[in-house]
Amino acid sequence: MSFKDLGLSTELLATIKLQGYTKPSPIQAQAIPEIFKGRDILGGAQTGTGKTAAFALPIIQNLSKNKPQKHRKPRALILTPTRELAAQVNESMCSYGRKTRLYTTEVYGGVNINPQIKRFRNGVDIVVATPGRLLDHLQRKTVDLTQIEFLVLDEADRMLDMGFINDIRKIVSTLPKKRQNLMFSATYSQSIKKLADTLLNNPVQIEVAKRNMATEMVTQYVHPVERGRKRELLSSLIRDEKWEQVLVFTRTKNGANRLTKQLMKDGIQAAAIHGNKSQSARTQALLRFKNGKVRTLVATDVAARGLDINLLPHVVNFDLPNAPEDYVHRIGRTGRAGQNGVALSLVCSEEQDLLVKIQRLLNKKITVKKIDGFQAEPATTKTKVNKRPKRYSASPKKQNRKKASSSSRSGGSVFSLAGQNKTRRVSGNA
Ligand code: AMP
Secondary structure, eight states: OOTGGGTOOHHHHHHHHHHTOOSOOHHHHHHHHHHHTTOOEEEEOOTTSSHHHHHHHHHHHHHTTSOOOSSOOOOEEEEOSSHHHHHHHHHHHHHHTTTSOOOEEEEOSSSOSHHHHHHHHHOOSEEEEOHHHHHHHHHHTOOOOTTOOEEEETTHHHHHHTTOHHHHHHHHHTSOSSOEEEEEOSSOOHHHHHHHHHHOSSOEEEESSOTTOOOTTEEEEEEEOOGGGHHHHHHHHHHHTTOSOEEEEOSSHHHHHHHHHHHHHTTOOEEEEOTTSOHHHHHHHHHHHHTTSOSEEEEOHHHHTTOOOTTOOEEEESSOOSSHHHHHHHHTTSSOTTOOEEEEEEEOGGGHHHHHHHHHHHTSOOEEOOOTTOOOOOGGGHHHHHHHHHHHHHOHHHHHHHHHHHHHHHTSSSOOHHHHHHHHHHHHHO
16 A cells, blocks of 8 residues: 555655655554544554554645645644653644645643734644643633634643643533544553543444554563662663663652763763753753753653654653653653664662563563663562662762762762672672
């Protein structure tokens, strides 16, 4: 099947060629013809499957058929869970629609609302928005959604996880009843099914990968390690294996900040991205990561959802997520659109239960790869394992002094890993 077979216009075919896409991805091959037929879609598509183009291309083609009105009102609404995803989808909309005369805009919180109001006033055809800010516009009456023809819920599962259900319902109540609905979700739950039942009209169900399954293109490993030595292991992997680009997940915002600082001290350029950062700081960090100025982006689950970084080769779970579904989303950041990727999890003994849950969801065991000198303490030395993080966190200043003197001895800008490994290995064997 080629893009031509999908019924796309010559303008869009030219754009697709410019994008460098040679053939439609499975979700595109299945969804595009159905969207052209006017059907509602329930798409079970994982991240990285090309689902954005699957809904963007037919929407753009349909909307560009009609001559633009003088006072344009939005005719397509795409709701996303995060600001980053909204910005990214809008960017895709802009590049897929570059040969048309449609206007598209992104709308999310954390930034000044006035430029958004101005853009609505000037007229837009496509709005990509997070629910909270869009509701704000509706309440201020700065946007009119009564002309909406297409509603897309992107990453609907995450929107529900983030508690957007009431906002979504309020937004939907302002839309015309006659419209086409497209809903995409990487994972399925009862609440997703319920939302689909109330929102979609006899939808075509499209499933491009098995539900709740991690993408096949991602090689996954577990590295057992003591909790207090995770950063040391991460730094050594980044350095020794000469990783150019790695996305690291931590469970908490503080954890992301702390790890970023520690990596910088280890001489590794890093930036953090999470909900406590201003939108401009998040955009900056992402940009620096995308154009190679920082090698390591440390993120929490919410902030990282929807990030699309071309050919991202490595994802590291510094902490395992509490919800096993988040593991699937995290590792979906790599292995995108047919590229191979590696996802590593640094797992300490306290996280064994989380690992069991993840493996149950994946329905497979993740290969355990022990790294010399970093093996987790055996279960019998549990007290030792528990003590270690306390010592590391109790006196950071002292620890830094130790690092500094060690680095001056080794002549490097980072503390001597080799020395520590040796000591570890000896005690590990004892
Ligand atoms: P998405 O799942 O929509 O976030 O897309 C993931 C990545 O796949 C993006 O970088 C797209 O540019 C890319 N992509 C989308 N469709 C195709 C295609 N047919 N061939 C190659 N890459 C694609």
